[in-house]
Amino acid sequence: MAERLPISGCLLAGGQSLRMGRDKALVDFEGKPLIARLAERLSAVCDEVLVSARSPDAYAFFELPMIEDCFPGRGPLSGIHAALQACSRPWLFALACDMPFFSEALLREQWRLGATGRWEVICPESEGGLEPLHGLYHKRILPEVEKALAGEDFQVSSFFPRVRTRTLSWEEVREVDPEGFCFRNWNRPEDVEPTGKAKS
Numbered sequence: 001m002a003e004r005l006p007i008s009g010c011l012l013a014g015g016q017s018l019r020m021g022r023d024k025a026l027v028d029f030e031g032k033p034l035i036a037r038l039a040e041r042l043s044a045v046c047d048e049v050l051v052s053a054r055s056p057d058a059y060a061f062f063e064l065p066m067i068e069d070c071f072p073g074r075g076p077l078s079g080i081h082a083a084l085q086a087c088s089r090p091w092l093f094a095l096a097c098d099m100p101f102f103s104e105a106l107l108r109e110q111w112r113l114g115a116t117g118r119w120e121v122i123c124p125e126s127e128g129g130l131e132p133l134h135g136l137y138h139k140r141i142l143p144e145v146e147k148a149l150a151g152e153d154f155q156v157s158s159f160f161p162r163v164r165t166r167t168l169s170w171e172e173v174r175e176v177d178p179e180g181f182c183f184r185n186w187n188r189p190e191d192v193e194p195t196g197k198a199k200s
Contacts, residue, residue, distance in 0.1 A: 002045075002104075005111050008087035009046035010067075011038055012079040012133060013053045013097040025059070025097040035097050039064055042095065045104050048088055052079035074154045076133060081145045084137060096133035096185060103134075103182035106173060110136040119166040123157070124173050126183045132156035134182060 013025045013035055025035035035051070042049045050065050059066065067086045069078040080094045091114055095102050110122040114136050122136040133156070144159040151158075173180060 002108075004047055005045055005108065006089060007046050007091040007093055007111060007114075007136070008048040008050060008083070008089040009042040009093045009095065010050045010052055010079070010083035010087065011035060011042065011095055011097045012076050012083075013051055013059065034100055035059060038095065038097060038100065038102070041102070041104070042093075045107060046093060050083055050086060052083050071149045074149055075156075077145065077149060077154050077156045077158070080135075080137060080156065081142070081149060084139055084142050084145065087139070090139050092137045092139070094133060094135050094137060098185040099134065099183065101181050101184060103177045105176040106134065106168075106182055107136070109172075109176055110168065113166050113168075114138070118164065120163045121160060121165040122168065123160070123165060124168040124183075125170045126173065126180045127170055130157050130160075130167070131183050 011025075026033045039049055039051070050067055051059055052067050052069070053059055054069075054072075065086070067082045069082050070085070071078040071081065076094075076096070080092070083094060084092055091111070093107055093110070106124060110124070113119055113122050120138040120141050124131050124134055135156070141159065141163045144162050147162075148154065148159040170180070
């Protein structure tokens with residue numbers, strides 16, 4: 001078994017799931033709620049696992065630290081901010097709770113780059129652009145995240161130009177995940193089959 005990485009992992013479960021019509025973190029995935037499956041996988045890779053939740057009581061069935069946004073209503077960036085404040089490791093892996101197939105191999109490559117000390121954000125890229133919700137973030141970026149949250153642009157990538165950001169190009173990502181399967185997410189009921197598998 002591969003060693004766990006000395007990083008914190010955070011599942012971002014703060015969305016309203018409007019397109020799914022119900023809490024997508026609780027959608028069945030091979031017999032368990034999706035968020036529970038992801039927590040199991042993250043726990044095998046990360047030293048610490050947190051959940052950033054809009055409604056922490058909804059996830060009380062499994063024992064993980066729950067954190068709430070300091071800037072509610074400002075999207076995933078607010079969840080990343082709260083997790084960076086709460087996590088006990090210098091590095092945080094932020095993962096959207098609707099990405100069932102996140103890539104451990106890609107995360108390990110992100111960590112390899114982070115461990116060099118040259119970067120403060122390591123963000124992969126898919127065919128469609130940046131994927132900041134499969135991103136690795138250092139606590140040093142907190143002041144810039146707070147500036148972004150105090151402004152009007154709440155996109156996660158809004159502060160990237162102001163910190164040392166390393167983008168993993170689509171070509172680099174494809175070396176570990178040729179189809180970019182790790183970026184597929186479950187947004188709508190039709191994205192999910194009754195078995196809890198993603199449609200091909």
